[in-house]
Amino acid sequence: MGKDEAVAIASLMALNILVGAALVAYGRRVRGRPVAFPFIVAAGAIVVVAGAVSAFAFGDKGPEKAEAAGPKPQAVSLTAQGTKFVETKLNLTAGARVSMKFDNKDAGVQHNFALFDGPDATAPVVFRGDLVPGPATVTYSFTAPPKPGTYFFHCDVHPTVMKGTVTVAAGAPPPGGAAGAPLQLSAKNIAFSPTKLTAMAGGKITIHFNNQDPATPHNVVVFNGPDATAPVLFKGDLVTGPASADYTFDAPPPGTYFFHCEVHPQQMTGTLTITR
Missing domain, CATH: 2.60.40.420 (Cupredoxins -  blue copper proteins)
Structure with a gap:
């Protein structure tokens, strides 16, 4: 909420209080004049309604601003169970921010997710997640490779039995004025x-x-x-x-x-x- 809106709302609230006090003080004096009293009540009601409308119109719109901050990360899930990956093929969009839910269901056993920039583990590392002792769930955040293609991943602790591929596809072209490809x-x-x-x-x-x-x-x-x-x-x-x-x-x-x-x-x- 901006400074101007806050001042407006505070002023209206103060006016509400003053009108309410006036109604109480004046009430005793108008008992013998029933015609005037309804007009005072109506005026007070109008001020109260105006204050409520202003608060709604100018109040904090935090959630809307948060939604407009940028695109959400691409969400994917990967489960480790029985010393193997349940999902061995994943799909991502080139250059996208990724939020991976990694669920290690193996009690007392460490697993992780390591992604390589090529067809096997001899290629450079794109992302390496921390080891997770099971049972536990963590979220890995990283950027998908910028080039479409097929990329290898494995668990560092069990590289021969826990492995898979990530297929990266080209995303939609950026809107006018947005940043291009990396x-x-x-x-x-x-x-x-x-x-x-x-x-x-x-x-x-x-x-x-x-x-x-x-x-x-x-x-x-x-x-x-x-x-x-x-x-x-x-x-x-x-x-x-x-x-x-x-x-x-x-x-x-x-x-x-x-x-x-x-x-x-x-x-x-x-x-x-x-x-x-």
């Missing part, structure tokens, strides 16, 4: 691939960063200029490979911006071009 950026052999990225001005930019260098930390730092002496626009958290992360930040104005890995600033560099 930019793809990989780190391999202490080098970025590609070294040139392009995005539209306005809205948000998401870089899907895939670090393929085992036991080596990398990140992405974007500068507001042609080199690392310029102010920092965005600095992503370090990612130790093999692993992936999504970096999201506000798109700067049109122009060309320098980026590097802060751990390997000489070998790992590139440019981000923002177009209208």
Whole structure:
């Protein structure tokens, strides 16, 4: 509720109290004048109704604002029972936020969900959930891979018997003015691939960063200029490979911006071009 609405409601409530007090005080005086008293009662009723209408019209609309905050995550369920996954095939939308209900029904046994960026567990990790001792239920939150395709998942504790696939399908195109598909950026052999990225001005930019260098930390730092002496626009958290992360930040104005890995600033560099 805004400041103006709060002031209006408080004023009406105060007026209600004053009218009520006047009715009580004046009531004794108008016993002999029955014609005037109904008009006072009617006036008081009008003020009370006006206060109620204002409170309804200007009151807090928190739930509506919450609903308009953005799309809900894609909900999926995965159950572990008898040292196997009940669901071995899952379907997700490319780039969607995912809320996975993970239900471990095996008492005294740990399970989890680990998703890989490829057909088997040798591929980089997209997401790895914490181990869950059963029986227990948790919610895993992560971002679906940005590219349509088939991805492998397993339980880290029982990788040979608990496994499955996630099929990622392309989502609907974003509405006008919304952010486009994530930019793809990989780190391999202490080098970025590609070294040139392009995005539209306005809205948000998401870089899907895939670090393929085992036991080596990398990140992405974007500068507001042609080199690392310029102010920092965005600095992503370090990612130790093999692993992936999504970096999201506000798109700067049109122009060309320098980026590097802060751990390997000489070998790992590139440019981000923002177009209208």
